[in-house]
Amino acid sequence: MEAGNATSAAVLQARELVKRFGGREALRGIDFEAAAGELVAVIGPNGAGKTTLLSILAGISRPDGGEVHVPQGEVGWVPQQAALYRRLTVEENLMLFARLEKHEDPRASTEQMLELTGLTERRGEIVARLSGGNQQRINIAIGLLARPSVLLLDEPSVGLDPRQRARLWEFVSALASEGGTTVIFSTHDIQEAERYGGRLLVLADGEALFDGSADGLREAVRREAPEAADQDFETAFVAFLHHRGH
Numbered sequence: 001m002e003a004g005n006a007t008s009a010a011v012l013q014a015r016e017l018v019k020r021f022g023g024r025e026a027l028r029g030i031d032f033e034a035a036a037g038e039l040v041a042v043i044g045p046n047g048a049g050k051t052t053l054l055s056i057l058a059g060i061s062r063p064d065g066g067e068v069h070v071p072q073g074e075v076g077w078v079p080q081q082a083a084l085y086r087r088l089t090v091e092e093n094l095m096l097f098a099r100l101e102k103h104e105d106p107r108a109s110t111e112q113m114l115e116l117t118g119l120t121e122r123r124g125e126i127v128a129r130l131s132g133g134n135q136q137r138i139n140i141a142i143g144l145l146a147r148p149s150v151l152l153l154d155e156p157s158v159g160l161d162p163r164q165r166a167r168l169w170e171f172v173s174a175l176a177s178e179g180g181t182t183v184i185f186s187t188h189d190i191q192e193a194e195r196y197g198g199r200l201l202v203l204a205d206g207e208a209l210f211d212g213s214a215d216g217l218r219e220a221v222r223r224e225a226p227e228a229a230d231q232d233f234e235t236a237f238v239a240f241l242h243h244r245g246h
C-alpha cells in the first residue's frame with residue numbers, strides 16, 4: 001500500500017459471485033471491483049445481500065459460485081455486532097486481538113491503533129462504560145489492527161449520534177483519501193451513502209441494480225422514475241427500487 005497513491009487498478013475483484021442459503025439465492029452473480037483509496041457505499045433493502053457480499057469479500061464466508069480476489073491477509077472486517085470483551089479496557093481488548101492475530105509485537109500494534117483512532121486517552125477505560133460511538137471506534141480499531149489495504153464495514157454508523165457519525169466518517173474518509181485504503185461499507189442511511197460514498201453499489205434481492213456515483217444514480221432515477229427525480233435522495237431511491245420491481 002503506497003500512501004496517498006490511489007490508482008485505478010483494482011485491489012479487490014469479485015466475479016459472478018453466487019451465494020445460496022438452502023434454496024434461497026442471497027447473491028445471484030455479482031461482479032464488483034474496487035481500487036485503492038475508493039470509498040464505496042453498499043445500499044439496498046433488508047435481505048438484499050449486503051452483509052453476505054461483505055462477509056464473502058472479508059473471507060468469513062465462502063461463495064457457492066464465482067471468484068474473489070483480495071490482497072492476501074490484508075482485509076479488515078468490521079462486523080455489525082462488535083465482538084468486544086466488555087469487562088476489559090480499551091487497551092486490553094486491542095492487545096487481546098493483536099495477540100489472537102499473532103502480531104509480532106502486540107504492544108506496538110496496540111499503541112499504533114490507539115493513536116490512529118484517537119483512543120489513547122481512553123485506553124484505560126472499561127469498554128462496557130464507553131458510549132456506543134466509542135465502542136464502535138474500538139470495533140473499527142480491531143478491524144484495522146493488521147493495517148489492511150481493504151476495510152469492510154457492515155453498517156458502521158448504526159446507533160451513533162450525529163456528532164459521532166461525523167467523527168466516524170471523518171476518520172474513515174481520511175483512511176481512504178490519505179492512507180489509500182479501499183473502504184467498502186453498507187448503510188441504510190441513503191444520505192450518508194450519498195455524502196461519503198464516492199461510489200454507490202445498489203443491491204436488491206441478490207442482484208446489483210446500479211454501480212456508480214450518486215449523481216449517476218440520480219440520473220438513473222430521472223430516466224426510470226422521473227416523477228421522483230426532484231424529491232429528496234431517499235424518496236428518489238425508493239422510487240427507483242420500486243420501478244425495478246423491488
Ligand SMILES: Nc1ncnc2c1ncn2[C@@H]1O[C@H](COP(=O)(O)OP(=O)(O)OP(=O)(O)O)[C@@H](O)[C@H]1O
Pocket residue numbers: 021024025026044045046047048049050051052053
Ligand atoms: N446464515 C444464513 N442462513 C440462512 N439465510 C441467510 C443467512 N445469512 C443471510 N441469509 C439470507 O440471505 C439473504 C441476504 O441476507 P443479508 O444479511 O446479506 O442481507 P442484508 O442486505 O445485509 O440485509 P440487512 O439490510 O437486513 O442487513 C436474506 O434473504 C437472508 O435471509
Ligand SMILES: [Mg+2]
Pocket residue numbers: 050051052154
Ligand atoms: Mg446486513
